[in-house]
Amino acid sequence: MSSRPITIVIAAALEALIGLVAAIAGIYSLYTAITGRAADPVSSAVPLAVIGVGVGALLVFVAHGLWQLRDWARTPVVVTQLFMAVIAYYMFTGGQFVIGSVMIGTAVIAAAAVLAPPTTAVLFTEAGNERR
Numbered sequence: 001m002s003s004r005p006i007t008i009v010i011a012a013a014l015e016a017l018i019g020l021v022a023a024i025a026g027i028y029s030l031y032t033a034i035t036g037r038a039a040d041p042v043s044s045a046v047p048l049a050v051i052g053v054g055v056g057a058l059l060v061f062v063a064h065g066l067w068q069l070r071d072w073a074r075t076p077v078v079v080t081q082l083f084m085a086v087i088a089y090y091m092f093t094g095g096q097f098v099i100g101s102v103m104i105g106t107a108v109i110a111a112a113a114v115l116a117p118p119t120t121a122v123l124f125t126e127a128g129n130e131r132r
Contacts, residue, residue, distance in 0.1 A: 004069065005118035012067040014110040015077050018084065019059030026052020066114070071123040074114055081111040 030049035033041035059080060065073035084107035091100030113119065 003122065004067070005116075005122055007113040007116040007119045008066060008069070008122060011077055011110050011113035011119065012063045014106055014113070015066060015080060016060050016063035018080060018106065018110075019056045019061075019063060021056070022059060023053050023056025026050070026054075026056060069122060074119070074123055077114045078111060081107040081114075084110075 026049045029038070029045050029052060032038040033045035033049065038045035059076075062073050062076040062080070066077060084103050088100045088103035088107065091097075091103060
């Protein structure tokens with residue numbers, strides 16, 4: 001029997017998924033720069049690729065930390081979901097309702113999972129602090 005509640009599994013999986021999407025978007029930006037489809041590859045596409053892959057790797061690292069029941073990982077997961085909500089708002093204002101809906105839904109579910117009482121109980125126990 002795993003010591004991870006389902007809320008941690010959900011939050012870690014969604015955080016990793018967000019990281020993978022960010023990395024894939026960064027790789028796609030690099031692809032557009034290489035194939036010449038980017039409007040300005042040097043000043044926008046390549047830096048965007050580096051940022052996308054870097055942020056993606058960081059988010060996967062945070063998801064791994066949450067999976068390993070590290071209490072430090074909770075804050076970056078919450079901050080990620082706040083950023084996702086802001087981006088979703090701008091997707092809605094730009095008429096991208098499907099993407100905005102998926103983003104806000106993911107943000108709400110991940111934030112609720114990481115802030116849920118079972119997650120808090122596992123991450124912030126006296127016994128849990130001894131393993132860090």
